[in-house]
Amino acid sequence: MDGLWDERIAVGATELRSSAIRDLLKLTAQPQIISFAGGLPAAELFPAEEIALASERALAEVPMATLQYGRTEGYEPLRALVGTWLGRLGMDTRFEQVIITAGSQQALDLIGRLLIDPGAPVVVEEPTYLGALQAWQTCRPNYLRVPIDEQGLVVDALEQLLAKGLRPRFLYVVSCFQNPTGVTLAPARRRQLIELAARYELPIVEDDPYGDLYYEGERVTPLAALDYELHGEPRYVVYLGTLSKMLAPGLRVGWLVAPRAIFDQLVMLKQGLDLSTSSSSQTVAYYACRDGLLERHAPRIRALYRERRDAMLAALEREMPPEVRWTRPEGGMFLWLTLPEGYNSGELLDRAIEAGVAFVPGEPFHPGGGGTNTMRLNFSFSSVAQINEGVRRLAAAIRAR
Amino acid sequence: MDGLWDERIAVGATELRSSAIRDLLKLTAQPQIISFAGGLPAAELFPAEEIALASERALAEVPMATLQYGRTEGYEPLRALVGTWLGRLGMDTRFEQVIITAGSQQALDLIGRLLIDPGAPVVVEEPTYLGALQAWQTCRPNYLRVPIDEQGLVVDALEQLLAKGLRPRFLYVVSCFQNPTGVTLAPARRRQLIELAARYELPIVEDDPYGDLYYEGERVTPLAALDYELHGEPRYVVYLGTLSKMLAPGLRVGWLVAPRAIFDQLVMLKQGLDLSTSSSSQTVAYYACRDGLLERHAPRIRALYRERRDAMLAALEREMPPEVRWTRPEGGMFLWLTLPEGYNSGELLDRAIEAGVAFVPGEPFHPGGGGTNTMRLNFSFSSVAQINEGVRRLAAAIRAR
Numbered sequence: 001m002d003g004l005w006d007e008r009i010a011v012g013a014t015e016l017r018s019s020a021i022r023d024l025l026k027l028t029a030q031p032q033i034i035s036f037a038g039g040l041p042a043a044e045l046f047p048a049e050e051i052a053l054a055s056e057r058a059l060a061e062v063p064m065a066t067l068q069y070g071r072t073e074g075y076e077p078l079r080a081l082v083g084t085w086l087g088r089l090g091m092d093t094r095f096e097q098v099i100i101t102a103g104s105q106q107a108l109d110l111i112g113r114l115l116i117d118p119g120a121p122v123v124v125e126e127p128t129y130l131g132a133l134q135a136w137q138t139c140r141p142n143y144l145r146v147p148i149d150e151q152g153l154v155v156d157a158l159e160q161l162l163a164k165g166l167r168p169r170f171l172y173v174v175s176c177f178q179n180p181t182g183v184t185l186a187p188a189r190r191r192q193l194i195e196l197a198a199r200y201e202l203p204i205v206e207d208d209p210y211g212d213l214y215y216e217g218e219r220v221t222p223l224a225a226l227d228y229e230l231h232g233e234p235r236y237v238v239y240l241g242t243l244s245k246m247l248a249p250g251l252r253v254g255w256l257v258a259p260r261a262i263f264d265q266l267v268m269l270k271q272g273l274d275l276s277t278s279s280s281s282q283t284v285a286y287y288a289c290r291d292g293l294l295e296r297h298a299p300r301i302r303a304l305y306r307e308r309r310d311a312m313l314a315a316l317e318r319e320m321p322p323e324v325r326w327t328r329p330e331g332g333m334f335l336w337l338t339l340p341e342g343y344n345s346g347e348l349l350d351r352a353i354e355a356g357v358a359f360v361p362g363e364p365f366h367p368g369g370g371g372t373n374t375m376r377l378n379f380s381f382s383s384v385a386q387i388n389e390g391v392r393r394l395a396a397a398i399r400a401r
Numbered sequence: 402m403d404g405l406w407d408e409r410i411a412v413g414a415t416e417l418r419s420s421a422i423r424d425l426l427k428l429t430a431q432p433q434i435i436s437f438a439g440g441l442p443a444a445e446l447f448p449a450e451e452i453a454l455a456s457e458r459a460l461a462e463v464p465m466a467t468l469q470y471g472r473t474e475g476y477e478p479l480r481a482l483v484g485t486w487l488g489r490l491g492m493d494t495r496f497e498q499v500i501i502t503a504g505s506q507q508a509l510d511l512i513g514r515l516l517i518d519p520g521a522p523v524v525v526e527e528p529t530y531l532g533a534l535q536a537w538q539t540c541r542p543n544y545l546r547v548p549i550d551e552q553g554l555v556v557d558a559l560e561q562l563l564a565k566g567l568r569p570r571f572l573y574v575v576s577c578f579q580n581p582t583g584v585t586l587a588p589a590r591r592r593q594l595i596e597l598a599a600r601y602e603l604p605i606v607e608d609d610p611y612g613d614l615y616y617e618g619e620r621v622t623p624l625a626a627l628d629y630e631l632h633g634e635p636r637y638v639v640y641l642g643t644l645s646k647m648l649a650p651g652l653r654v655g656w657l658v659a660p661r662a663i664f665d666q667l668v669m670l671k672q673g674l675d676l677s678t679s680s681s682s683q684t685v686a687y688y689a690c691r692d693g694l695l696e697r698h699a700p701r702i703r704a705l706y707r708e709r710r711d712a713m714l715a716a717l718e719r720e721m722p723p724e725v726r727w728t729r730p731e732g733g734m735f736l737w738l739t740l741p742e743g744y745n746s747g748e749l750l751d752r753a754i755e756a757g758v759a760f761v762p763g764e765p766f767h768p769g770g771g772g773t774n775t776m777r778l779n780f781s782f783s784s785v786a787q788i789n790e791g792v793r794r795l796a797a798a799i800r801a802r
Contacts, residue, residue, distance in 0.1 A: 003602070004602050004604065004636075004637070004662065005604065005660065005662040005663050006662070007568075008516050008570045008571070008604065009515060009516065009663075009666070010514065010515060010516055010517055010518045010521075010540070011518050012514070012518075013514060013515050013516075013666060013670065016666050016669040016670065017669065018665075018668075018669045018672065019672055040469060040470060041469075043465055043468075043469055046464065046468045046469070048460050048464040048467075048468060051460060051468065051681075052456070052457060052460040052461070055453070055456040055457070055460065056453060056456070056457065059449050059452060059453040059456065060453070063447065063449040064444055064447075065651075066449075066651055067444070067447045067449060067452065067649035067650070067651040067652070068441060068442075068444055068447070068649070068650060068651055069441060069645075069650045069651065070651060102503060102674075102675040102679070103675055103676060105673070105674065105675050105676050106674065106675045109673060109674050109675070113411065113413070113414060113539055114410060114411060114414050115409050115410065115411055115414075116411055117411045117412050120411075131673075131676070134672060134673040135673045135674075136673075137673055138514055138670070138673070139411070167408075169409045170409070201404070201405050203405065203406065203409065235405075236405070244470075248468035248469070248681075249468070249469060249470045249680075250466075250467055250468040250469050250470065250471060250679065250680030250681050251468070251679060251680070251681050252675060252676075252677070252678070252679040252680070259406065261405065261406040261407070262406050262410075264419075265410070265414060265417050267419075268417040268418065268419050269414065269417065269539070271419065271420055271535060272506070272510060272532075272535040272536045272537075272538055272539070273503075273506065273507060273510050273536075273674070274503040274504055274506050274507045274510070274653060274675075275504060275506050275532075275653075276653070277653070278503070278651065278652060278653040278679040278681075278682045279650075279651030279652070279653070280649075280651050280652050280679075280681070280682055280685065281679045281681055281682060284681065
């Protein structure tokens, strides 16, 4: 920094912080470190051949749609395909309400810019997804935190807030296999929450990147589907989906389903952001998925991740001191570990990295601070052997305190 | 709009407007209309086969870099390649100062978020690029307008502003074959401007998407290269480039070269925007360009666009009433036409579209209003036959006033 630029930085950008995770990822790139820190899909499952074929077809059959500037809302066949998927989840959403975004991250950014003023109240789960906090850094909302338990967001606690007359801009919720805790909002709470939204006129941003990664039972019905069921169209819920977990994050293709009341403004905002999502990513995603690749591919992903989750739960059971607790996610990519009071996972991290294992300390997931004795562990990226060894190292580092 | 959402819209987003151009593009998609309105590269020149080959190679050789999450700064081999191109322009910039963006549009968005507060002074050319105004809509700067003439920005007029003690956040300039006028900042003025920047500590955002589209003489040296020459590194100039005009806009790949003083903040902001630019777009762009595709391809683009520019200039000479004036760009994709005082190009547009020809009225390019008797004409997208017929129709519509 120097005077020339320093005095010109916008108020919202003066206290930018890099994501703790992305900094950590650089640190843990060394091969001797077993990393439970990232949120990466298992690379060995990327359907590279199918994507190569899709790319060949897209360039041969729709070269203009692939290479020319495209519509801001997205490539229509892809929007329609997303509409079909949403229909299966109970949202009979026509593609007119779908915007293709550069991953869910861009959808979060769009929402922040449309709905957050400095100091405006925004309700988040505690802990909540770090990427959302980062997307909204420059918007500087006033975060109202509602706790979660093993059933997800404690809706009664939210109602207490609303009953006081608070009018939050929206509630942000990762509804399935939450990042960072792995917890899922239970069906009864979903119903309770969607009724609350209507009663108190509360917009909800439902971020659902992990919903298809279920390892027990069936796909949980999104809040957005309940909203649709009650109102015949998306009314209170903005729904975010992505191909990053089920196809490949490198394409940067996600989507946002918006109520009609804000659809046009979101499109206008996106025009200013990037004109449109990469046309080539969109046509390749469409050609890869239109013949049911995801439907064929999803069971493979679920089988592998289930095995890894089971391995991590078993290793934790075997290795951890008795006073350590952790969540038992029914899907997704993460679990959440709580050390006894007084432990500091940030301090533990240095020792853990020395011992050859990494995780993300829990504090950055708490917008108001706290959670110093917690940590997030990823189980999707490492092999079962790495999980066994990594948990052993982690337990040793905890004991060595 | 309804109460639920209406009362929750952020202050900066309450007056969003769609780009006049993108709305117009929908209107002019009918095949019977000859459109000079867009800013589209000629689709027949997209090197689709080379890109298909590049895509195949990228997926075979670097599947992880293509499909997995990538670094926010961009794919390193592509950053290094961009560094090589910049070196040829006189910026011996190491790739450490390059960020790969989702087209130049995202670079503009990043700059607005880093450097603009509501009401803060930002200097723009008058007229200026509409996409920049759109990118900065929610930032709501106070635009200070400096006129341009056939030598580009009138640097003396800028100096008068600065001599009064004004401290703008930055000057935004499209330095070569400007959008919308086609005018290029003359070399002597570049030197004068870069000295002014140092004297008054004025940051400059140099947007250079068209610099390689020169149809006379040689590539004009960017302001950023003069900055580099004087200071040994980028100090006053943030430089924006893109593959949209020379390869294909659908990839959404551009770059930003930033002074070290703001580099890290730009990267942190971009993390919140989209984590990274499409990995697949980046590796495909790299594999397409690493063996010199752009160097082989550029002469073909220049030859075609030169022919079309010449055709449009000749048709204007032939068809237009004597009181109509226009610029004679030495490159780029646009020229600027001025009707006699009292004419309104916005009103003319309806008549022109009825007559089967479209353009962009000049007023939206003026952040403070004005330019009602001007219009932007694109010459890169239409064939010579279309240009001849379109200019004939346009001249008839003007005469029919």
